[in-house]
Amino acid sequence: MNEILLGSERRLHPLTMMYRAVTIMPNILIALFVFNSFEGKVEAYMTIIAAVLILPSFLLNYYFYTYVFTERELVIKSGVFSKNIRTIPLEKIQNIDIHQNALQRLLHIASAKVETAGGATTEAMLEYISLHESERLRTYIRTYKTQQLHELENIQINEESSHTEILFSMSRRDVLISGTMSFSLVFFAVFGIFFQYIPFLSQRYQEKLYSGDWLLGYSPSEILIGIVIASVGATILSWISGILVTFLRFYGFSLQRSGMRILVERGLFSKWRSSLSLKKFQMASIRSNPIMRYYNLIRMDVFTAASGGDRKRSETAVPMAAPDVVQQIAQDVFCVNIPDTFQQVSPISRRRIFFRYCTLFLTISAVGYLAIEWYSAFLVFPSIALSYWLAGIKYRIRGYTVSNEAASVRSGLFVHTICIVPHNKIQTLHIKRSLWQRVYGLATVALDTAAYEFSGKAQIPDVAYEDAEEILKTILHRAHYEKNKWRVDIDNDNSIANI
Amino acid sequence: MHNLDPSVKTVWGFSAFFRTLMFTGIALTAEIFVRSYDSVSLPLFWGIPTVVFFFFMLLFQFSLIPLRYKFYSFDVRDRELWLRRGIVTTVETVAPFGRIQHIDVAQSLIERGVGLSRLIVHTAGQHGASIIVPGLPLEYAEQLRNHLKQFAHAVDDV
Numbered sequence: 150m151n152e153i154l155l156g157s158e159r160r161l162h163p164l165t166m167m168y169r170a171v172t173i174m175p176n177i178l179i180a181l182f183v184f185n186s187f188e189g190k191v192e193a194y195m196t197i198i199a200a201v202l203i204l205p206s207f208l209l210n211y212y213f214y215t216y217v218f219t220e221r222e223l224v225i226k227s228g229v230f231s232k233n234i235r236t237i238p239l240e241k242i243q244n245i246d247i248h249q250n251a252l253q254r255l256l257h258i259a260s261a262k263v264e265t266a267g268g269a270t271t272e273a274m275l276e277y278i279s280l281h282e283s284e285r286l287r288t289y290i291r292t293y294k295t296q297q298l299h300e301l302e303n304i305q306i307n308e309e310s311s312h313t314e315i316l317f318s319m320s321r322r323d324v325l326i327s328g329t330m331s332f333s334l335v336f337f338a339v340f341g342i343f344f345q346y347i348p349f350l351s352q353r354y355q356e357k358l359y360s361g362d363w364l365l366g367y368s369p370s371e372i373l374i375g376i377v378i379a380s381v382g383a384t385i386l387s388w389i390s391g392i393l394v395t396f397l398r399f400y401g402f403s404l405q406r407s408g409m410r411i412l413v414e415r416g417l418f419s420k421w422r423s424s425l426s427l428k429k430f431q432m433a434s435i436r437s438n439p440i441m442r443y444y445n446l447i448r449m450d451v452f453t454a455a456s457g458g459d460r461k462r463s464e465t466a467v468p469m470a471a472p473d474v475v476q477q478i479a480q481d482v483f484c485v486n487i488p489d490t491f492q493q494v495s496p497i498s499r500r501r502i503f504f505r506y507c508t509l510f511l512t513i514s515a516v517g518y519l520a521i522e523w524y525s526a527f528l529v530f531p532s533i534a535l536s537y538w539l540a541g542i543k544y545r546i547r548g549y550t551v552s553n554e555a556a557s558v559r560s561g562l563f564v565h566t567i568c569i570v571p572h573n574k575i576q577t578l579h580i581k582r583s584l585w586q587r588v589y590g591l592a593t594v595a596l597d598t599a600a601y602e603f604s605g606k607a608q609i610p611d612v613a614y615e616d617a618e619e620i621l622k623t624i625l626h627r628a629h630y631e632k633n634k635w636r637v638d639i640d641n642d643n644s645i646a647n648i
Numbered sequence: 649m650h651n652l653d654p655s656v657k658t659v660w661g662f663s664a665f666f667r668t669l670m671f672t673g674i675a676l677t678a679e680i681f682v683r684s685y686d687s688v689s690l691p692l693f694w695g696i697p698t699v700v701f702f703f704f705m706l707l708f709q710f711s712l713i714p715l716r717y718k719f720y721s722f723d724v725r726d727r728e729l730w731l732r733r734g735i736v737t738t739v740e741t742v743a744p745f746g747r748i749q750h751i752d753v754a755q756s757l758i759e760r761g762v763g764l765s766r767l768i769v770h771t772a773g774q775h776g777a778s779i780i781v782p783g784l785p786l787e788y789a790e791q792l793r794n795h796l797k798q799f800a801h802a803v804d805d806v
Contacts, residue, residue: 454772576747576773580740587738599772621742628744629727 158215158226164256165277166207171252173203216275218289223263225273237263237273239293244410244424247283251418259283313412316478317467318403327469328395330440332387335394399468406482413464423464429453431574431600432607433466433485435567441469442565449475451483452600462601485569488557491548497589498611499544506536549609551623556596558609568607572627574598580617592617596624649721649732655762656783657713662758664709668702675701722781724792729769731779743779745799747771753789765789769796 177200209229216225223237246262258277400417412424437447449467510532518526550557555571579595595608676698715735723730731741752768767781767789
């Protein structure tokens with residue numbers, strides 16, 4: 150066992166106190182500011198006294214917070230006046246997630262989240278320890294698990310399972326290139342915050358904006374030019390923010406595999422190291438936008454079962470790469486295959502999409518006709534044409550493939566998404582039929598897994614009812630078969646799975 | 649596919665009545681709100697619109713019950729539980745036994761009155777994860793639960 154960690158009680162990193170003091174500063178300043186504005190000097194003094202009391206409390210908390218790794222458990226003691234002792238058995242610990250934000254990186258400290266199997270929430274947070282120490286904790290847990298495995302199963306561990314291999318990584322240049330191909334609407338949020346926090350600006354502009362009077366002074370052609378300029382501007386802004394967001398998110402990206410876990414490292418200021426259990430893998434999605442398709446690139450995200458209180462359980466496995474690279478990773482690591490050919494859904498689907506778009510655009514024209522000017526009625530013709538065109542695109546993209554291992558669904562308009570759901574991950578299956586679908590003899594097959602995927606892309610819309618039943622039968626048959634096969638696999642390397 | 653026990657219609661009748669009362673409450677609030685404006689004068693006496701609403705709603709809710717009963721069916725096959733329901737949008741749900749995590753038998757006050765219960769089958773899924781089979785005689789539901797329980801497994805094997 151790791152002798153350095155064992156035995157002695159340890160405290161958090163001393164810079165924790167400084168970090169806490171720095172992060173609480175804005176609150177104290179706000180309190181001072183608020184009390185000052187009431188012109189009550191007494192309250193201001195009280196705030197200062199409170200501040201004077203708060204700072205020593207950091208010292209006390211730091212002094213009385215210790216953690217220790219014994220042979221079998223992690224013991225955390227805390228509390229100044231009332232003592233708190235929390236014991237976490239080592240075999241229950243599934244993973245240690247390490248996270249650093251920008252300030253923590255400057256101070257070389259990190260927060261370590263101890264995740265356990267049964268618990269609904271994170272069992273413990275060590276805030277904050279040095280990065281070096283956090284790595285050692287991780288190694289310690291891993292060593293413990295490996296040793297336990299030796300004792301329990303009395304088998305030689307395959308060297309490969311504990312060894313970490315890099316599956317995919319991106320250089321700074323790769324990240325920049327991938328940024329130039331992505332768009333982000335985050336600038337809207339930035340604008341929102343900007344307008345909210347500058348009151349004098351928002352007051353004047355809000356009144357002007359919402360009254361709509363400023364529109365009346367312009368002729369229709371001027372408004373049209375305005376709309377064109379605004380959309381070009383929005384496109385450029387979303388492109389720039391796409392580059393920034395991608396660079397911040399995927400800087401230093403690497404995908405690694407260590408036994409039955411995959412590790413993703415990424416981030417520029419806020420460094421993320423997340424680790425997902427392959428056992429909990431539920432489905433994969435492949436995405437591409439028109440620019441990416443032009444250069445023959447795709448992106449892969451993976452979804453895992455929502456574990457405990459953690460809702461967000463998807464991670465980008467490959468931000469951008471050539472299809473054959475992604476295919477290789479998908480096959481080797483996640484045991485799924487990205488299909489090339491898709492079966493088309495019923496042609497009636499096109500009509501249904503067309504009617505849906507028509508309703509949307511015609512409602513907009515009707516509102517224009519009633520609220521703005523009579524000549525908005527002319528929007529009817531381009532609306533119908535546009536609906537027809539978009540419906541055609543959407544219909545051609547819609548497709549599905551049911552192989553022996555997984556069901557894949559392709560959908561989207563400009564951004565294509567392929568959802569790959571392995572048969573052995575299916576929880577429940579649904580055949581849904583709306584009134585119109587029944588009139589045309591159609592049905593939608595929904596594939597439900599334990600993944601937290603709310604966009605509803607894991608469903609095959611508008612297939613003939615007989616086909617839907619056939620798909621359901623195939624998936625069910627494979628699900629029973631795969632499930633049994635899969636359970637045997639899991640039984641064989643049950644303990645490796647958790648390392 | 650099996651139909652539900654016919655006395656489930658009684659249970660649904662009660663809930664239809666309570667639902668109607670709830671909607672009527674909303675309608676009453678709306679009427680009070682509208683009448684509080686002096687500029688708006690409804691031609692009818694106080695409370696008449698709400699009462700009319702109540703009767704129409706009751707008629708509507710009760711007329712749905714036989715339809716709902718007709719479209720509700722379930723089946724316990726070799727390896728799956730099947731459930732079909734819905735009047736306007738019909739949904740057919742299949743839950744393989746291997747995916748069941750745990751099973752509850754629940755009984756509301758009204759259900760207890762007519763000796764019925766609900767079987768609630770939980771899976772690890774995210775959309776429509778719990779499958780509810782209403783209108784089962786308590787004994788049958790418990791038998792079904794014990795039958796299905798042997799296939800259920802630990803939460804860990806997602």
